Amino acid sequence: MDGLGPRIKQLRLQAGLSKAALARRVGVSDVTISYWESGTIKQIGHERLVSLTSALDCSLRELLDEDAMNAIAGTPSQAGCQVLSLKADRPAPWERGESSDGELSTAQLLMENSQMVTPAEGEVFDFLVEGDLAAISPTENFQQDGLYLIEREGSLAIQYLERLASGRMRVSGEQLDGASVENIRNPPFRVLGQVRARWRRQT
DSSP: OOOOHHHHHHHHTTTOOOOOOOOOOTTHHHHHHHOOOOOOOOOHHHHHHHHHHHHHHHHHHHHOHHHHHHHHSSSTTOOOOOOEEEOTTTTOOOOOOOOSSSSOGGGGEEEETOOOOOOOOOOOOOBOOOOEEEEEOOOSSSOOOEEEEEETTEEEEEEEEEEEEEEESSEEEEGGGGOEEEESSSSSEEEEEEEEEEOOOOO
């Protein structure tokens, strides 16, 4: 692939869609589709990327192949972006020395210095499955109720952390019956980052 544009065109043709049909599904004009495919427009924000995966019935990893990721610009001054793979049995990508070259843009939803991650092939996390895209801000502190990336006994997980009236912390996955209550000052896990935003491919 020479970039994201040819990749979009290839997936569109595989899906048997015209430019007009794809444009209707994504919510843009067919001229915009032409500009994306030709590379005239290189900046595509998160919401449009997720809409594209839904319209083309593909995963983010299929859409954002290595060359395509290098073609995405987060701001006019940035030339590319890397989406990092998240694996349960490995350290967080930024702790392995991996980093994003830039930021994809849906700016109002993201905090500055977020890392863009997607589950590696075959990996499933609570609140984040293969094909999802998440913005995670690295932090070691539980700051407010929300989703966090944590490390427990050498394994990564995404859990919902909330402060109880008692001052303790409730830790839960997608099923609330799996919740546990921990000492907020000395929990049996390490906080690695807070999930600031998520995008899920619609099926």
